[in-house]
Amino acid sequence: MKKILSHVQGKQQETVALIRRLVECESPTDDAGAVNRFVDLLAAEVQGEAEIRTYPGGTFGRHLRLEFRLPGRCKTKQLLLLGHSDTVWPLGTLARMPFRERDGRLWGPGVLDMKSGIAFAVQAARALRELDIPVSRRVVLLLNADEEVGSDSSRPLTEREARRSAAVLVLEPGTGLEGKLKTARKGIGGFKILVAGRASHAGVDFAAGASAIVELAQQIAVIAGFTDLDRGITVNPGVIRGGSRSNVVADEASADVDFRFVRRNDGAGLERKFRSLRPIDKRCRLTVEGGVNRPPMERSRAGLELFRRARDLGKTIGMDIAESSTGGGSDGNFTAALGIPTLDGLGGVGEGAHALNESILTNRIADRTAMIAALLSAL
Numbered sequence: 001m002k003k004i005l006s007h008v009q010g011k012q013q014e015t016v017a018l019i020r021r022l023v024e025c026e027s028p029t030d031d032a033g034a035v036n037r038f039v040d041l042l043a044a045e046v047q048g049e050a051e052i053r054t055y056p057g058g059t060f061g062r063h064l065r066l067e068f069r070l071p072g073r074c075k076t077k078q079l080l081l082l083g084h085s086d087t088v089w090p091l092g093t094l095a096r097m098p099f100r101e102r103d104g105r106l107w108g109p110g111v112l113d114m115k116s117g118i119a120f121a122v123q124a125a126r127a128l129r130e131l132d133i134p135v136s137r138r139v140v141l142l143l144n145a146d147e148e149v150g151s152d153s154s155r156p157l158t159e160r161e162a163r164r165s166a167a168v169l170v171l172e173p174g175t176g177l178e179g180k181l182k183t184a185r186k187g188i189g190g191f192k193i194l195v196a197g198r199a200s201h202a203g204v205d206f207a208a209g210a211s212a213i214v215e216l217a218q219q220i221a222v223i224a225g226f227t228d229l230d231r232g233i234t235v236n237p238g239v240i241r242g243g244s245r246s247n248v249v250a251d252e253a254s255a256d257v258d259f260r261f262v263r264r265n266d267g268a269g270l271e272r273k274f275r276s277l278r279p280i281d282k283r284c285r286l287t288v289e290g291g292v293n294r295p296p297m298e299r300s301r302a303g304l305e306l307f308r309r310a311r312d313l314g315k316t317i318g319m320d321i322a323e324s325s326t327g328g329g330s331d332g333n334f335t336a337a338l339g340i341p342t343l344d345g346l347g348g349v350g351e352g353a354h355a356l357n358e359s360i361l362t363n364r365i366a367d368r369t370a371m372i373a374a375l376l377s378a379l
């Protein structure tokens with residue numbers, strides 16, 4: 001580990017330059033052409049260093065699979081480095097939020113979530129090759145193009161690669177400025193509640209109407225009661241719509257609801273509760289659409305074993321590595337749910353994901369890169 005750390009410290013400016021190239025190639029999820037330009041950029045970056053394959057992403061950009069050429073014979077199974085190429089930032093964000101190095105940080109759209117993590121993985125593979133450190137498994141980097149919007153297109157690909165893997169290392173950011181690794185994530189789901197009522201004139205014929213808005217309001221009160229903080233269950237009606245004019249009894253209304261849960265069984269229970277909703281005003285019609293999108297990444301024995309390997313490796317260079325859980329999801333939720341040992345949060349250390357202050361600490365670039373390289377050689 002010390003040898004690897006010393007090597008990547010000497011490559012710090014090279015890593016910063018790579019991060020800059022990745023950040024300055026904007027790749028919002030909803031712009032397939034932009035994501036494809038990012039895929040082409042990274043593929044050109046590792047030309048000759050990895051076997052490159054891309055997969056169609058439907059309406060999204062291409063998914064990218066890189067299998068690195070690394071020292072070592074008789075490689076068995078594979079280790080999966082998992083990440084995503086897309087960001088939440090619209091094309092043109094660089095004009096008001098340019099990449100810059102200042103105050104001990106790198107700043108820019110997507111630098112934390114998660115282009116620094118991608119750069120760390122590439123530089124970790126280069127360190128193993130340049131130091132001629134053998135690895136006993138094939139090393140695959142999979143970058144999905146639609147993670148920020150639920151991974152519908154990429155999920156089958158992620159799960160297929162996970163089943164081939166001895167372990168999955170997720171390149172999402174660490175937790176907080178300490179860079180804690182993630183051994184648990186909540187599951188995520190969403191429902192759309194649609195109410196069809198009966199329109200009428202609010203002054204002339206009020207009683208003839210059946211307000212979709214009033215019905216929705218009563219349903220939201222019921223739905224809010226599904227929250228159970230002691231069990232880690234949160235249910236958030238985040239967006240509501242309805243009506244046309246204040247003098248018309250509304251004939252339609254809807255709500256978008258986000259829900260999060262710690263245990264897989266709780267996700268199934270929430271789905272049953274939502275689907276059992278019935279109109280309170282029998283003149284209204286209620287439609288419920290949606291369900292679980294990501295299963296939880298539950299804290300498991302296999303995941304903890306991976307974390308302990310990382311923690312012990314970190315101790316050899318004075319790193320104090322802690323674990324954490326989070327309410328946010330990642331593609332690691334899918335791999336962990338398959339029973340594949342999964343460790344998340346190995347990417348950049350910083351703050352401001354999806355926010356104007358998105359940034360990473362420059363003094364945590366080398367140790368994170370070294371950690372990834374050490375795990376690849378040890379597992």
